[in-house]
Amino acid sequence: MKEYENLIILDPTIGEEALNNKMEQIKKLIEDGKGKCINIDKWGIRTLAYPIRKKNEGYYVLFMLSAEPPLLTELTRELGLMKEVFRHCIMKKEEKKVKKIKKEEKKNA
Numbered sequence: 001m002k003e004y005e006n007l008i009i010l011d012p013t014i015g016e017e018a019l020n021n022k023m024e025q026i027k028k029l030i031e032d033g034k035g036k037c038i039n040i041d042k043w044g045i046r047t048l049a050y051p052i053r054k055k056n057e058g059y060y061v062l063f064m065l066s067a068e069p070p071l072l073t074e075l076t077r078e079l080g081l082m083k084e085v086f087r088h089c090i091m092k093k094e095e096k097k098v099k100k101i102k103k104e105e106k107k108n109a
Contacts, residue, residue, distance in 0.1 A: 003066050003092070005091050005092075006089070008063065008085055009085070009087045011055065011083075018084070022085075023061060035066060039062075041062040053086065058087075075090070
């Protein structure tokens with residue numbers, strides 16, 4: 001499986017509990033598609049470069065995952081259908097970052 005980063009911008013007005021539920025739903029999508037969610041990094045509310053759906057702020061979440069390409073297609077489709085998701089972008093991770101994260105995980109374990 002290849003390593004990817006998925007940056008998602010969510011609607012910040014839905015509330016903390018709904019945000020956590022949405023992140024769990026996305027994590028479940030990844031795991032149900034035989035992928036692995038390595039890390040979830042909550043960046044919090046940030047100002048957007050331009051308004052999206054008449055909102056000037058968004059809640060940023062970075063998912064680090066390992067998956068096969070068919071899962072990415074399904075994940076992109078599902079994220080596009082979620083009304084709480086403003087934008088999302090899936091990028092392949094660089095090998096240096098992958099090695100660094102795995103090294104840190106071993107130290108913390």
